Amino acid sequence: MHTPTNSFNTLSTLEANGKTYRYFALQGGELAGCAAVRRLPVSSRILLENLLRHEDGVSVTRQHIEALASSGGRAVDQEILFHPARVLMQDFTGVPAVADLAAMRDALASRGADPLRVNPLTQVDLVIDHSVNVDSFGSAAAFDINVRQEMQRNHERYRFLKWAQGAFANFRVVPPGTGICHQVNLEYLAKVVWQQPGADAPLAFPDTLVGTDSHTTMINALGVLGWGVGGIEAEAAMLGQPVPMLIPEVVGFELTGALAPGITATDLVLQVVQMLRAFGVVGKFVEFYGAGLDHLPLPERATLANMAPEYGATCGFFPVDAQTLHYLAATGRDADTCALVEAYCRAQGLWRDAHSAAPDYAATLSLDLSTVQPSLAGPRRPQDRVLLPALREATETVIANNGKAAELDTAFALPGDAGSLHHGDVVIAAITSCTNTSNPAVMIGAGLLARNALARGLQRKPWVKSSLAPGSRVVSDYLAQSGLQTHLDALGFNLVGYGCTTCIGNSGPLPDAVEEAVSRHQLVVSAVLSGNRNFEGRIHPQVKANWLASPPLVVAYALAGTTRIDLSREPLGVDPDGAPVFLKELWPSDAEIAQWVHAIGRQMFTGRYRAVFDGDAAWQAIKADAGANFAFAPDSTYIRLPPFFEPRWRGNSGDIVGAPILALLGDSVTTDHISPAGQIPPDSPAAHYLRSQGVPDADFNSYGARRGNHEVMMRGTFGNIRLRNALTPGVEGGYTVLHAKGGGDGARVFIYDAAMAYQRGGVATVVVAGKEYGTGSSRDWAAKGTLLLGVRAVIAESFERIHRSNLVGMGVLPLEFLPGDDRTTLSLDAGVTFDILGIDANLQPQQLLVARLHYAGGATRDIQLRARLDTRMEVDYFQSGGVLNYILEQFSGEPPARA
Known part of the structure; x- marks a missing residue:
């Protein structure tokens, strides 16, 4: 860790359970008595501490700290850098992320650099939870049958993860058959207050994280600030890159009263989701407050925090209070941890009780818990x-x-x-x-x-x-x-x-x-x-x-x-x-x-988590390769060397000219529509590929399990059986019409086949969509697959937060229509092509670009589109061809691959 500049002179000490800790005091030094800081939302105070602790005068400056300290819960057009303490992964997103790191080691070695520079600098925990299928049910033998089939189907993936566990520092794997990553995080991994050893005393600071699953937000119930990111962003965080963000707007959600008899936390969360979706909180923090928290146990809070992606928020945060301490103790956390959490949160103004005043929020909503219905x-x-x-x-x-x-x-x-x-x-x-x-x-x-x-x-x-x-x-x-x-x-x-x-x-x-x-x-x-x-x-x-x-x-x-x-x-x-x-x-x-x-009983938690990383006999029997570099097998149908470091994907300057529309989509297109996780349909490009590799239909497994193989995943991109592409009206599934630029004659073809035809002709494409594009899971393959299909830009009326950042992270340009323009008003169809002008070395955050539309009859029309590169760092990522190539440039010392 760097030595903080500490220009506000906030470094102080506190005691908990007879032990001394250092910490950056939010009400210390120049910030002492600062009313604006005392009135900040609790989630904003955690961001503020993060900036104080990482102040270096260059990437984190006094200006950044002052802007956040005076924000009052309002959004500020100021980029800040968030340094999470740790990263959480599940296996569907974790396997391709680890494959990318292994490929980066290969790329560094090929450039004569030390491959061991690619190593997690923060704690990474990967929980294998997404791979078990309900093949057998309704019998006492169902569990054993399903687990046995899981191990057989996924042996190659699990052997790869075992290699990673030995090859990377700060990387732990929770074996299959243990639990879901968010529940394991809530019950065991999270500490609420993290520690770092120091010469005089350990440094205490808030436990924070990003995770490769959108429901990482569940941990906000415990007062731990964290949210879902794509695997690409998580890889960057693992390798020491901060998460760039604008100072967020914080919406306060007041809870009053208590749930009526017979009403469940599920009933409550479904009403909260409906309310917040209608209000509009995409890209915002939601923070719960009010007297109703006194009657809301932590598991109920976890249900509310978990579904933040469903109401669209970056997170749904609960401050630490007596309910938090009760849960920590009940789930087996030790006395020192519980004492430190209380002492630290009280000292920092992160503690909530019945006497806590409501912070300043940009906006508020309120719900009387007694009014919730089944x-x-x-x-x-x-x-x-x-x-x-x-x-x-x-x-x-x-x-x-x-x-x-x-x-x-x-x-x-x-x-x-x-x-x-x-x-x-x-x-x-x-x-x-x-x-x-x-x-x-x-x-x-x-x-x-x-x-x-x-x-x-x-x-x-x-x-x-x-x-x-x-x-x-x-x-x-x-x-x-x-x-x-x-x-x-x-x-x-x-x-x-x-x-x-x-x-x-x-x-x-x-x-x-x-x-x-x-x-x-x-x-x-x-x-x-x-x-x-x-x-x-x-x-x-x-x-x-x-x-x-x-x-x-x-x-x-x-x-x-x-x-x-x-x-x-x-x-x-x-x-x-x-x-x-x-x-x-x-x-x-x-x-x-x-x-x-x-x-x-507490003993249930301490007993179950005592050997959480050991796994059962089947896991322990898996033999993994040794060595710093993974031996990718060219004939594998599960783990293939990712292509993202090939020269053709590096650098990203230059206008888009004559790009046909690959898919013309409507509102609320989800990442499931873009990159399905479930069964591989028998009549699909992915199925045809697997058969060509000698895989019988019974062993197709799922798209999620095959995410380590880009050949499967690019064929599955836009392959959801319920996708509705307006270029092929009346037909559901991954189909489109091939433009004449790709040699098409107006016939319906698979989107994958059209994309390959365009690439053979050197033709870039665009995807056009409506509102809330990319809703749902933090599925990095929805962006990776889009890139590999040759899509240079996605043009939508609005984006969901995670998918937009994933597109940037893969070097695909997210563009937003300005009010008054959309796919309908512009009369878009299969005959339209796009020129997008101004993509050069001088590109700025949220710059307006000119798009020239060419219609089949020869008419043209110019409109403006907003580049949703929201921060300077996102511009740098995009121009490097994505965050992975940006990091590779840093590690290899090569000049940026930009025009």
């Missing part, structure tokens, strides 16, 4: 909240929109005399995802509801594929100790694995009879899951209506077997005596749930 969200966006009584109507609307209104009451026979299916039936019921499985109240609630249902003689409907995938093994411990797992098992909610499963799209196949009936009759069926994402084509390719719900409601809909029901009034089944059974009769009381929550 709800779900869907059928395809997490912000589309549906109150429990309205789900029948909402489902029937989906059915009608799919042209099946006349078949509402038609029964379709399942093959083999296995019963019948209706539109709206639930075919997947999954207790899954870090959002809810980290919350003991809703997990125990699900178990108690299962117990009560069994006591009334109910069973899940036979066409429902049910599963339970906790975010940590501690969940299994307290469900087993309470006896509730037995009841869940009896309803088919057996353990299927520890990981994201259905929430990430690893739902596995439907039973053959169900799959055949859905396919044959084009049934509009439903999934109900306790997840955070329900985008089109994500959960399962055959399921068109996906509803987010609390774990107890997941059990309830498995019992009912349909979403064409109002569970607030209609029975979800009948008992053996023929009496109707209503949800309210099965719903457990808050008092009973609390009784079991309080029985969860």
Whole structure:
């Protein structure tokens, strides 16, 4: 670590549990008594400490510190550099990120530089949680079968990660079968206050992080400032590069009152998502405050913080308070850690209690917790909240929109005399995802509801594929100790694995009879899951209506077997005596749930996390290569040498001339649309490639698991089966029309095939979209694949934060239409090409560029586009051909590859 300039003279000392620590005091030195600092949002104060600690007079100056200190929670057009203490990864994004680092070592060696310069300078933890599929379910053997198949499918990936664990410093791997990265982070990895050894005393500072998964924000519940970034940004942070950002606007969200009996944290978060999406918080910090926090335990806060990507914010932050300390102690953190957290946060003004005054915020919202009602969200966006009584109507609307209104009451026979299916039936019921499985109240609630249902003689409907995938093994411990797992098992909610499963799209196949009936009759069926994402084509390719719900409601809909029901009034089944059974009769009381929550012991956490990095026998048996450089196998279909350091991808100056539109897209295009994570369709460019490499269809695995192979991923880019490209109206999937510049004749082709035709002719392309382009997961392959398809620029009405920065990080130019211009007003179609002028060495942040549109009939039109390179460092990244090549320039000492 550098020696801070400390021009404000804020370096001070504090004591905690008999130990002395140094720290940069937010109310010390020249800042002592500064009212503006005292009134800053707590999340802004953490950024301020970060600047004080890294002040060097060059990259972090007094001007930066003063601008943030006086911001009052308002956005300021001032670039600052954020230095996170650590990086968190999951394996879907972690494998390609590590592959990039390995490729950078090769590139440095080829330039005669020391490859060991490529080494994490901050702590990196990678948790393998995204790879387990729900292949087997509904039996005691399901977990063992799924884990065995996971290890077989992913052996090559896991061997690569084991190599990385030995080859890189400051790099730890949490093996598969342990839990979801965000829950492991919350329960074990996070410290709230970090320490760095010093000659006189350790330096204490806030625990901060960036993560390669958008739901990294979950850790904000613990008072740890962190958010999701793309793998590209994470790689830069690992290698010591700060995260460039503008001083953010902070929106305060006041919580008052307390949740009514029977209302879950899931009900609460779905309302908050709806409110904040409507308000508009993309690119902003959200900070929760108010008296309602006194009644909101930390797991409930974690649910709210987790879904910050769904409401669009950079983070959803909770200050440290007594609830934080209680959680730290209950999950096994030691006395020194807890004492330091309290002493440090009190000294720094980061502590919240009932007497804390509300900070200054740029804007505020308020919610009385007592007004929250039971709800779900869907059928395809997490912000589309549906109150429990309205789900029948909402489902029937989906059915009608799919042209099946006349078949509402038609029964379709399942093959083999296995019963019948209706539109709206639930075919997947999954207790899954870090959002809810980290919350003991809703997990125990699900178990108690299962117990009560069994006591009334109910069973899940036979066409429902049910599963339970906790975010940590501690969940299994307290469900087993309470006896509730037995009841869940009896309803088919057996353990299927520890990981994201259905929430990430690893739902596995439907039973053959169900799959055949859905396919044959084009049934509009439903999934109900306790997840955070329900985008089109994500959960399962055959399921068109996906509803987010609390774990107890997941059990309830498995019992009912349909979403064409109002569970607030209609029975979800009948008992053996023929009496109707209503949800309210099965719903457990808050008092009973609390009784079991309080029985969860600290020893469960200390026991489970004592050997968290060891893994099981299968993990330990994996033999990894040794050496500083990885031996990439040219015939591998999982791990290939990434091409990003090849000369053709270096440097990025020069106008774009005559670029056809590769895809013309609408609003709310997600990173799932751009780069799907789930199953590889059998009739897709990626499938054709894998077959050409000798991979049988049964071993295709998923796009997510193949992210270490650019040949698969570029073929899957814009390959979502629900993508709607206006160049091919009426057709869903990864298709486009090839312009004459690529040798096209107007026929429909795969987007990948068109992109390759353009590249063979040396023709650059653009992608055009509407509002909120890149919503969803922090999926770096959505930007990497865009680059490898030869797309020079993406032009949209607005971008989601992470994907915009990912595009910059890969050297793809994000451009925004000015008000009044969009794909409709400009009459864009397959015959239009773009010239984008002014991309030169003098490019400035947020510069207006001229775009000249050439129409098929010969007409032209000039418009202005805003370059969404928001900071000077982003301009440097873009002009180098992306952040990876920028860092390579720094390490190799080569001059920048710019015009």
